[in-house]
Amino acid sequence: MHQTRVLIVDDELIIRESLAGWLERDGHHIMTAESGEKCIEILKNQSFDILLVDIKMDGISGMDVLKHVKEYYPDIDVIMITAFGSIPSSVEAMKAGAYDYLLKPFDPNELGVLIEKLTDHQSRKRENQYLKEEFKERSRFESMIGQSDAMQEIFKLIQDIQETKSTVLITGETGTGKGMAAKAIHTSSPLKEGPFVSVNCGAIPEQIMESELFGHQKGAFTDAKETKKGRLEMACGGTLFLDEIGEISMRMQIDLLHVLEERVFYKVGGTQPITANFRVVAATNSNLEKAIQERTFREDLYYRLNVIALTMPPLRKRKEDIPLLANHFLHKFVQEINKPVERISREAMDELMLYNWPGNVRELSNAVERAVVVCRSHTIEAMDLPIVSPECTGLNTPSVPGHPSVKTLNDLEKHHIFNILNENEWNIARSAASLGIDRSTLYSKIKRYDLQKNISDS
């Protein structure tokens, strides 16, 4: 959900509570920390959009928190909470990268304006990222590949449902190819001549979501200079693929439910009903049953979507497909980059088979692409793979580079994540992208493996 995530750091309980209460009523997701130490701890495992930090705290001061955040999580906007006596240090904080500061007690209007400005700023960032990723996504996977039983079952299910136009809910971890499955469902369905329109619900900022989906009438709002078709209208006669449906806002859930129930919708600012004659295929990597319990996902919408359920297997459960996939990606990238790489060595393939692939097919694709780039001969060797980089040092467990047989799969994964983090200077967004997993998954893995930035390189 595109709720703005705010972390309040203040040593005064009453300030934490009253600020949290106000911001919760304002619709944001709030966490609190009673000290700078606690804040830094929380940031290791969870991501936030905005930090409200008391400038004066015992122990790690607000200023130190600010510096830490600007170094390790530059995407987070920091607002300093200031008392009358500490205005000079607030000015200093602004120089050190704070977005703004607020004087205690806050004027509710000032706080409101500031939070609104920041959420706008954050969603514009998301919009840019969305446009970039959309482009990347389009140039990737075209077909589903797999001879494993798990994949054969998927193919069979898609065949079984080819006569229907029922709604399908695809679940599965990130990178398992849910988008490809949706495309396959479309191309084998009676709607195959119609359009296949994809919407990444997790990436579109909420402000533009409504008009993206439903389109708008000229003049419906300030930016609506022309009448525009939405994705729903574009999907008419075909399939509407709603990726990351678990991320969709409560408002859009209400609207979508209405469309699925009434089979009709309107442009924003429009009065002409448009018939919703498209099939909906939705996908998610999140646990919707849990979201329903937490009341962040509507049960009625879930049942509308989950008419046919399809679960994509993770790559580690269909390892026999790895050689096929790896060779497919090899040929694809060799053509793209135009490099005379011909094969993957036996040892390298063994590495690929041993590795756990938390980012699934997408991570495998990234790994092969990288190997093609760094490879210096006609054959990809184990050392070309990002999963067994020889220069790795500093992990707590004894490691024997190049000899993965002495390690467990988890060791390999830990190792690999650690290397990628170091390569990217612990920039979480970049590391997650290169691993082909999302940021929250990366955070949980960093936590699970207890990975830390400052391990001496002994």
Next chain:
Amino acid sequence: MNNTIGKLPFILVSPTEGIDPALAENISEAVGDFFGYPVKVSPLLQNIDFAFNSDRNQYNSTIILASLADLAPERCLKILAITDKDLFIPILTHVYGEAQLNGIACIVSINRLNTDLQLSKKKVFERIIKESIHELGHTFNLRHCKDHSCIMHYCRSLDDVDLKSNQYCRYCEVLLSDAIISLSRDPIS
């Protein structure tokens, strides 16, 4: 007090001292029409001096809400307190009202709603009703709404309050009915 309510769950309107009983009655009528629940008027907490903060010369609304929740009578779904005192929460300079999100108690202050002596009584009453339904909305788990005409919109100025309608938008309407349905499923003990 209204005895026809019987065993039905109800909303309680609780005026503090200084509030005209006729105003409390009018509020209860409007709230009853709006939510479709029976409404009782009863001064649950007349004196709120315990919440007075002499440094700020204002009343801490969070403390008042906690006391109201403790005093809630049986079958009382929600409590709406009305006061003429100026309210604050510790981090903010002032609030028009406060509510326990998805809780039982809320409070509205008429102190800042009637600043202009030129204003008609009707206009002031409209503001009080809008704020009351807004705060009650929070107790039904509604958060602020970005729709400027929705009653759950957080208004920065009284002009904005006057501009917004006295209705929930279609989204908040759905969320309110969700909350009411879930209340009827597992009623408060």
